[in-house]
Amino acid sequence: MLIVDTILIILLVGVDQFIKHAVVANIVLGGEHPLIPGVLSLTHLRNNGAAWSILQGQMWFFAVIAVVALGIMGYFFWQYRRDQNHRLEELGLALMMAGTIGNFIDRLTQGYVVDMFQLDFINFPIFNFADSCLTVGVILIAIGVYLADRREAK
Numbered sequence: 001m002l003i004v005d006t007i008l009i010i011l012l013v014g015v016d017q018f019i020k021h022a023v024v025a026n027i028v029l030g031g032e033h034p035l036i037p038g039v040l041s042l043t044h045l046r047n048n049g050a051a052w053s054i055l056q057g058q059m060w061f062f063a064v065i066a067v068v069a070l071g072i073m074g075y076f077f078w079q080y081r082r083d084q085n086h087r088l089e090e091l092g093l094a095l096m097m098a099g100t101i102g103n104f105i106d107r108l109t110q111g112y113v114v115d116m117f118q119l120d121f122i123n124f125p126i127f128n129f130a131d132s133c134l135t136v137g138v139i140l141i142a143i144g145v146y147l148a149d150r151r152e153a154k
Helices: 002-026 059-080 084-110 129-153
Strands: 032-036 040-047 113-119
Touching (some): 002 040, 002 084, 002 129, 084 129
Antiparallel strands (some): 040 113
């Protein structure tokens, strides 16, 4: 499954970068374009921090964290590669790696991350596709660990 997961990571990073470039090319900085009125808008923002814009301007900190995180995720990814009992964790790690790489590319090339998805029905920070990959990856890993614990308990 290593080849499939690697292709998935490359595909997800490509989707992330494509969306970011499309937003930058078509929506002025600070501009907004409703996709589903009252639900979802595309908003072109630059975030030079982490989630919720914390630690703004700490690019080298985020670069070190990204490299360390990718190393740790890669280690676990390698450990799970032949164990079908950990398929959810492996998929979650692939999503997390894609999200980390997508935002890392932005930080290295631009010094900030492009965010664009705005939930209009709730006061929630604007985020990007890579952030979504990270979130879904964490959820899949949590479910996989829970199911593994249940299997071991039986």
